[in-house]
Amino acid sequence: MDEATIEVRDLRVVRGGHEVLHGVSVSVPGGVITGLLGPSGCGKTTLMRAIVGVQRIASGEVRVLGAPAGSRGLRARVGYVTQAPAVYGDLTVAENLRYFARVLGAAQEAVGRTVGVVGLAGFEKRLVRELSGGELARVSLATALLNDPELLILDEPTVGLDPVLRESLWGTFRELAHAGATLVVSSHVMDEARRCDRLMLMRDGALIADDTPAQILAATGAKDMEGAFLALVGSSERDEVRAT
Amino acid sequence: MNVAIAAATGRRVLTQLRHDPRTLALLLVVPVVLMLLMKTVFWNQDGVFQRVGPPLLGIFPLTSMFLVTSVAMLRERTSGTLERLLSMPLAKVDLLLGYALAFGAVAVVQTVIVSMVAFALLDLNIEGPIVALVPLATLNALLGMAMGLFVSAFAATEFQAVQFMPAFLLPQFLLSGLLTPRSAMLRGLELLSDVLPMTYAYDALARVAAGDGLETRLGLDIGLLALGTVASLALGAATLRRRTA
Numbered sequence: 493m494d495e496a497t498i499e500v501r502d503l504r505v506v507r508g509g510h511e512v513l514h515g516v517s518v519s520v521p522g523g524v525i526t527g528l529l530g531p532s533g534c535g536k537t538t539l540m541r542a543i544v545g546v547q548r549i550a551s552g553e554v555r556v557l558g559a560p561a562g563s564r565g566l567r568a569r570v571g572y573v574t575q576a577p578a579v580y581g582d583l584t585v586a587e588n589l590r591y592f593a594r595v596l597g598a599a600q601e602a603v604g605r606t607v608g609v610v611g612l613a614g615f616e617k618r619l620v621r622e623l624s625g626g627e628l629a630r631v632s633l634a635t636a637l638l639n640d641p642e643l644l645i646l647d648e649p650t651v652g653l654d655p656v657l658r659e660s661l662w663g664t665f666r667e668l669a670h671a672g673a674t675l676v677v678s679s680h681v682m683d684e685a686r687r688c689d690r691l692m693l694m695r696d697g698a699l700i701a702d703d704t705p706a707q708i709l710a711a712t713g714a715k716d717m718e719g720a721f722l723a724l725v726g727s728s729e730r731d732e733v734r735a736t
Numbered sequence: 737m738n739v740a741i742a743a744a745t746g747r748r749v750l751t752q753l754r755h756d757p758r759t760l761a762l763l764l765v766v767p768v769v770l771m772l773l774m775k776t777v778f779w780n781q782d783g784v785f786q787r788v789g790p791p792l793l794g795i796f797p798l799t800s801m802f803l804v805t806s807v808a809m810l811r812e813r814t815s816g817t818l819e820r821l822l823s824m825p826l827a828k829v830d831l832l833l834g835y836a837l838a839f840g841a842v843a844v845v846q847t848v849i850v851s852m853v854a855f856a857l858l859d860l861n862i863e864g865p866i867v868a869l870v871p872l873a874t875l876n877a878l879l880g881m882a883m884g885l886f887v888s889a890f891a892a893t894e895f896q897a898v899q900f901m902p903a904f905l906l907p908q909f910l911l912s913g914l915l916t917p918r919s920a921m922l923r924g925l926e927l928l929s930d931v932l933p934m935t936y937a938y939d940a941l942a943r944v945a946a947g948d949g950l951e952t953r954l955g956l957d958i959g960l961l962a963l964g965t966v967a968s969l970a971l972g973a974a975t976l977r978r979r980t981a
C-alpha cells in the first residue's frame with residue numbers, strides 16, 4: 493500500500509470556457525469514507541467525474557487504484573453514481589438491475605440483494621419512470637452496488653431522502669467500508685460531515701481543507717462543520733488579500 | 737467485444753420497446769397502411785405501384801429505424817445512461833451490436849408483415865426471389881440505424897432529432913433514383929447521389945425486383961450498401977465518447 497487509492501495532482505479542468513478546478517491536489521486513502529463537501533457549483537461533480545475518468549481535463553494527473561483514471565482495467569473496479577439518476581425510465585426496477593448486472597459481469601442473484609440494500613424490496617416490477625425522486629435515486633445507487641466495486645464514487649446519494657432511509661444508507665456505506673471498499677461521497681449539506689472518516693472541503697474549484705472531521709474542527713476552533721467552513725473561507729480570503 | 741453484453745443490450749432495447757406497445761404497433765402497422773394507400777392511389781396505374789412498391793419495402797425499415805435509433809440514442813445521451821455504460825466494462829461495439837440485434841429483429845418482422853400483405857393481398861409482383869427482400873430490407877434497417885446513431889450526436893432535444901429525418905433522409909430519398917432516374921438528373925446531383933448510401937439501397941431493391949442476379953451490378957450495390965452502413969456505424973461510434981467536457 494504505497495500509493496493512495498486516489499491520487500490527484502495539480503488537476504485543472506475547463507468547462508464551458510471557464511476553469512472550474514484550479515489545480516486540485518489530494519490523496520484519498522483506501523478503506524474509509526471520504527466526504528466531499530462544498531456549496532453547489534464549487535466543482536464536486538467535476539472532481540468526481542475526473543476520478544471516474546469521464547471528464548476531459550486540461551492538465552494534471554489522476555491515478556486510481558494504481559492506474560490512470562478511466563483506464564480499461566478500472567471500469568469493473570470503480571462504481572460511479574451520478575448526481576442525476578442514470579437509469580432507464582421505460583424499464584422496471586428489476587429489468588434495469590438485471591441489465592446492468594450483465595454489463596458489470598455480476599451474478600444475477602446480486603439483483604435481489606441490492607434491491608434489499610437500498611430499501612426497494614417490493615418495487616422490482618415497478619416502472620422506473622413512475623417512481624418518486626428518492627426511489628429513482630436508490631435504483632441508480634443499487635446499480636453501482638451490483639458488483640461490489642473496490643471504489644465507490646457517490647455524487648450526492650442521500651439528497652432528498654427521508655431521514656430514516658438516509659440513516660440506513662449511511663449504515664450500508666459503513667458496512668461497505670468495513671468490508672474493505674473505499675467510498676467518496678459528496679454532499680452540499682455540511683451536516684453529513686460527521687458520518688465521514690475524512691473530509692475534503694471545497695469552494696470555488698479549490699480544496700480548502702483535507703483532513704479528519706475532528707482535526708478540521710480542532711484546527712478552526714469551530715463547534716460544527718458549518719462554522720469550520722466559514723472560518724476556513726475567512727482565512728483563505730485573508731490570505732488572498734495579503735497576497736495581492 | 738463481449739457477446740453476452742451485446743445480447744443483453746439487444747434484449748434490453750427490445751424490452752424497452754415492449755413497454756411502449758404503441759411505438760411497436762406503429763412500426764409494424766404504418767408500413768402496411770402506406771403500402772395499401774400506394775395501391776389505391778395508383779389503382780388505375782398499376783405499373784407505378786409495381787415499380788415503387790419493392791423499393792419501399794426497404795425504405796420503410798430504413799426510415800423507421802433511423803427515427804427510432806436517433807431518439808433512443810439521444811435519450812441514452814441526455815439521461816446519463818450512455819455515460820454510465822461507457823464507464824462500465826462495455827465496449828462501444830457491444831452497444832452497437834446490441835442495438836443492431838434489437839432493431840434488426842424488428843426490421844425482419846416489419847418486412848415480413850408488409851411483404852406478406854404486398855405480395856399476397858396487393859398483387860405486387862417481382863421477377864427476383866421474394867425471400868431476397870428480407871435480408872436486403874434488414875441491411876437497409878441497419879443503415880438507417882447507423883445514420884440515426886450518428887445524427888443523434890448533433891441533436892440536443894427530441895424535436896431536433898426528429899427534424900433530422902427530413903433534413904438528412906429526404907434529400908437522399910429524392911436523389912436515390914426512385915422518383916426519376918439518376919442519369920436524367922443534373923450532372924452535379926448525379927455525382928452527389930453516387931456518394932449517398934440510400935442510392936444503393938434503392939438500386940439494390942429495384943434490381944432484385946427486376947430479377948438481376950448477384951453477378952450483375954446488384955452485387956456491387958449490396959457491397960456498397962454494406963460499406964455505407966459500416967462507414968456510418970464508424971462515424972456513429974466516433975460520437976460515443978468515454979470522456980466528455
Ligand SMILES: Nc1ncnc2c1ncn2[C@@H]1O[C@H](COP(=O)(O)OP(=O)(O)O)[C@@H](O)[C@H]1O
Pocket residue numbers: 507508509512530531532533534535536537538539981
Ligand atoms: N456541462 C457543463 N458545461 C459547462 N460548465 C459546467 C458544466 N457542468 C458544470 N459546469 C460548471 O462547472 C462548475 C462546477 O460544477 P459542478 O462540478 O457541477 O459543481 P457541484 O457538483 O459542486 O455543484 C460550475 O460553475 C458549473 O456551472
Ligand SMILES: [Mg+2]
Pocket residue numbers: 533536537538575647
Ligand atoms: Mg454536483
